[in-house]
Amino acid sequence: MTTPPEAPEPPDPTEPVLCSAKGCRAEAVWALRWNNPRLHTPERRKVWAACDEHRDHLSQFLAARGFLRDVVTLEELPEDPR
Template sequence: MSAPDGELEPICSARGCRLPALWALRWNNPRLHTPERRKVWLACDEHRASLSDHLAARGFLRDVVAYDEVG
């Protein structure tokens, strides 16, 4: 799927999911990344909770924001 500006539409990071991403799950692994570093997984509404839970269980989740807030 293409966005109006010709870029690919962001999709959910859940395995096998092809739904549009609505959420950005910002995380880091404190053993590997500096405290201010943020990696991002994208999530649709259906997978937001399960992906957040996966990251939170490992102590990696820092915050969840609407995808359109990620710059």
């Protein structure tokens, strides 16, 4: 009999959110809300966090694939972003 995996720990709200750009350790300011219509239902939203420096680059990456839905500040992000 195997033990079921433990649920991941929820993020610590006191810790800063870091930019999703590879190798970037800057604090994020932006929430890039996206979904892949081939995998996700239309209302589903995944979120990448972005610092000011990487906001445009990450937005362009998602937009070029037709995935970007909107960009808001982290403060504007709903508690449950889906």
